[in-house]
Amino acid sequence: MKTEAWLFGGVAGFFLLTDAGYAWWSGREPAGTTALAVSFLMASVVSFFFTVNYRRRGLRPEDRKDSAIADRAGRLDFFPPHSAYPALTALGVALLAVGVVYGLWLFIMAVGILGAGVTGMVFEFVDRE
Structure with missing residues (x-):
């Protein structure tokens, strides 16, 4: 996830620079400046998420050169x-x-009807281990 964090950090930096240039060039036109600022914030949140996950969990099997396909396989769910x-x-x-x-x-x-269906799906196998 380290690569993804750097990738989205670069995207966030691009939007920050584009936003600054757009705000200066357009005379602070509010719609475009706000859209680019929100894009910067969204990319920053995704980059932060990947950074935190990388620090918590470390390298994934697909990030290592010596891993095999079976390293990623796990238990199938119910x-x-x-x-x-x-x-x-x-x-x-x-x-x-x-x-x-x-x-x-x-x-x-x-x-x-929707409430009954959603409630049924959520609690149908609640006592299953």
Whole structure:
């Protein structure tokens, strides 16, 4: 992650220099200056994230020259075999979108269906180890 931190640090520096030049050249036009400042901040946050992760965890297997593909392989997670909750959630989202068009009554029903679907997906296997 050290390489990614340097990469996004460079992107942040580019946006900082571009923002300073744009603010000086455009006579402090607020929209472009603000957009470039926000771009600088977003790239800085990503660079900070990668730097902190690198300092906490060190080199990843793909960062080392002597690593093998098996070094990155890990345990696969649990995938639920049969569940009706994803379909119920999709129905809730579809009805929510249609409820915006047709009325508040359908929107409120869709919020309930969506809430039931999301709650079911979150807590379906909560007691599984």
